[in-house]
Amino acid sequence: MTKLIINENLFIGSGGHQATYVHPIDATKCIKIPHSPDDGDVRKEMRYRQICAGKLARSRLVTEFFGTVETNLGLGYVFERVIDYDGKTSRDMKKFLPTTKPDAATLQQIWTVLLTFKSDFLRENIAIVDTDIENFMVQETAPEVFRVRIVDNIGTPVLIPLVYWFDFAAAWKARRYWNRIVAWLAQSYPLLVTPEFAAQLKT
Ligand SMILES: Nc1ncnc2c1ncn2[C@@H]1O[C@H](COP(=O)(O)OP(=O)(O)O)[C@@H](O)[C@H]1O
Numbered sequence: 001m002t003k004l005i006i007n008e009n010l011f012i013g014s015g016g017h018q019a020t021y022v023h024p025i026d027a028t029k030c031i032k033i034p035h036s037p038d039d040g041d042v043r044k045e046m047r048y049r050q051i052c053a054g055k056l057a058r059s060r061l062v063t064e065f066f067g068t069v070e071t072n073l074g075l076g077y078v079f080e081r082v083i084d085y086d087g088k089t090s091r092d093m094k095k096f097l098p099t100t101k102p103d104a105a106t107l108q109q110i111w112t113v114l115l116t117f118k119s120d121f122l123r124e125n126i127a128i129v130d131t132d133i134e135n136f137m138v139q140e141t142a143p144e145v146f147r148v149r150i151v152d153n154i155g156t157p158v159l160i161p162l163v164y165w166f167d168f169a170a171a172w173k174a175r176r177y178w179n180r181i182v183a184w185l186a187q188s189y190p191l192l193v194t195p196e197f198a199a200q201l202k203t
């Protein structure tokens with residue numbers, strides 16, 4: 001079988017579990033190469049995608065998965081690549097959120113992004129494992145039009161994943177995680193997520 005050749009020019013980013021590259025023959029996709037072939041987080045995500053395939057196919061938040069490919073760097077997992085309207089890879093939320101006080105218009109824009117994320121997240125009740133905002137990308141689909149996408153750390157490590165089978169369990173868990181995200185944002189970005197806005201963002 002021929003292998004796809006990935007080189008370092010295609011590198012997008014890397015976290016604790018996998019390195020992400022632009023797909024060498026389809027720039028609308030990316031390929032993730034796990035640092036270890038038997039990575040627990042990758043297995044967890046694949047189990048979630050298998051059991052909840054229908055729900056995730058309808059998701060606005062979660063990127064589409066296209067199966068695996070052989071590459072020169074080992075087995076790769078092919079996903080939709082999160083890109084802006086101009087074709088550039090979108091920023092993750094950590095890069096999107098300013099650490100200094102933004103002007104009023106920018107602050108309003110950030111609040112809109114977070115409120116839209118809230119309504120998407122609590123409608124889709126996606127199972128996530130932590131509140132690391134580097135796994136949320138902010139996609140600029142048209143100039144000044146933003147949409148949050150979840151690219152990593154979905155699923156649950158528990159043996160009996162009730163949240164996969166029961167909507168009420170998924171909803172309950174999603175609300176808990178959402179409030180955890182809001183609390184983390186309020187603590188880490190006090191200039192953006194003020195106490196008043198946090199109260200509005202919480203569920
Ligand atoms: N679907 C995607 N489209 C574009 N960039 C992505 C995508 N998924 C991940 N990335 C980038 O690659 C980085 C590492 O990928 P990620 O799946 O978060 O790996 P890890 O499990 O190691 O944290 C992310 O922080 C992000 O910058």
Ligand SMILES: [Mg+2]
Pocket residue numbers: 015016134135152153
């Ligand atoms: Mg990550």
